[in-house]
Amino acid sequence: MTTIGFIGAGNIGQAVARLALDHGYDVVLSNSRGPETLTGVVDALGDRAVAGTSEEAAARGEIVVVTIPLKAYRDVPVEPLAGKVVIDTNNYYPQRDGRIVALDDGSTTSAGLLQEHLEGSRVVKAFNHITSAHLIEHARPTGAPDRRALAVAGDDESAKAVVAALIDELGFDVVDVGPLAESWRIEPGTPGYGPRLDADEMREALAAAHR
Numbered sequence: 001m002t003t004i005g006f007i008g009a010g011n012i013g014q015a016v017a018r019l020a021l022d023h024g025y026d027v028v029l030s031n032s033r034g035p036e037t038l039t040g041v042v043d044a045l046g047d048r049a050v051a052g053t054s055e056e057a058a059a060r061g062e063i064v065v066v067t068i069p070l071k072a073y074r075d076v077p078v079e080p081l082a083g084k085v086v087i088d089t090n091n092y093y094p095q096r097d098g099r100i101v102a103l104d105d106g107s108t109t110s111a112g113l114l115q116e117h118l119e120g121s122r123v124v125k126a127f128n129h130i131t132s133a134h135l136i137e138h139a140r141p142t143g144a145p146d147r148r149a150l151a152v153a154g155d156d157e158s159a160k161a162v163v164a165a166l167i168d169e170l171g172f173d174v175v176d177v178g179p180l181a182e183s184w185r186i187e188p189g190t191p192g193y194g195p196r197l198d199a200d201e202m203r204e205a206l207a208a209a210h211r
């Protein structure tokens with residue numbers, strides 16, 4: 001049984017956790033205010049969902065999803081995530097996160113910032129361009145004719161393969177954006193960010209993106 005840890009238990013954290021539980025995973029959810037504030041959330045998710053601190057979610061997860069406002073990325077615990085596959089759903093919204101010069105000038109990407117912080121982890125950007133409601137509504141079994149595609153980006157090919165297999169299992173086709181340096185192609189404001197696209201349409205959207 002694989003355990004998925006969650007740093008962040010808001011809209012996206014809860015939606016990915018719901019899908020993971022439906023496919024037989026265990027989940028450990030965490031937030032900034034402490035596990036006692038997540039009692040209602042884990043009760044609603046069922047027996048295989050538990051709440052912990054961020055450190056516990058990071059330590060217990062074999063795969064760990066970081067799904068918090070980008071401005072908090074430096075709070076993500078480093079040591080327990082060393083060597084692990086870390087899924088980054090985060091987006092940069094300056095009005096929420098404050099101005100980050102390295103993103104405004106295009107010298108890195110939001111996922112690149114997390115990878116820099118988690119130097120020893122294998123960060124894969126995923127689930128950042130779909131709403132939490134659509135994660136639940138649009139999930140389909142492999143081969144369904146109306147299957148939506150989700151994009152992944154990452155520097156470690158084996159980590160990206162792990163995340164691609166997970167996304168496929170949870171209900172979506174997968175399109176590889178390339179390394180994290182290319183992940184701006186699926187950041188807010190790009191053609192692939194938001195709409196329901198199949199794999200061919202997603203590839204076209206990624207190619208059409210302008211920085």
Ligand SMILES: NC(=O)c1ccc[n+]([C@@H]2O[C@H](COP(=O)([O-])OP(=O)(O)OC[C@H]3O[C@@H](n4cnc5c(N)ncnc54)[C@H](OP(=O)(O)O)[C@@H]3O)[C@@H](O)[C@H]2O)c1
Nearest residue numbers: 008009010011012031032033067068072075090091128131
């Ligand atoms: N909403 C969407 O449709 C959507 C879609 C794709 C991607 N995203 C991106 O994914 C990320 C999460 O989005 P969301 O909508 O799920 O956000 P959200 O509903 O606001 O939830 C954010 C979660 O992060 C936790 N958190 C905040 N600071 C933290 C810290 N320092 N350490 C640990 N946990 C912390 C919050 O816990 P507390 O409440 O205890 O602070 C909360 O559980 C964002 O970067 C967002 O831009 C959102």
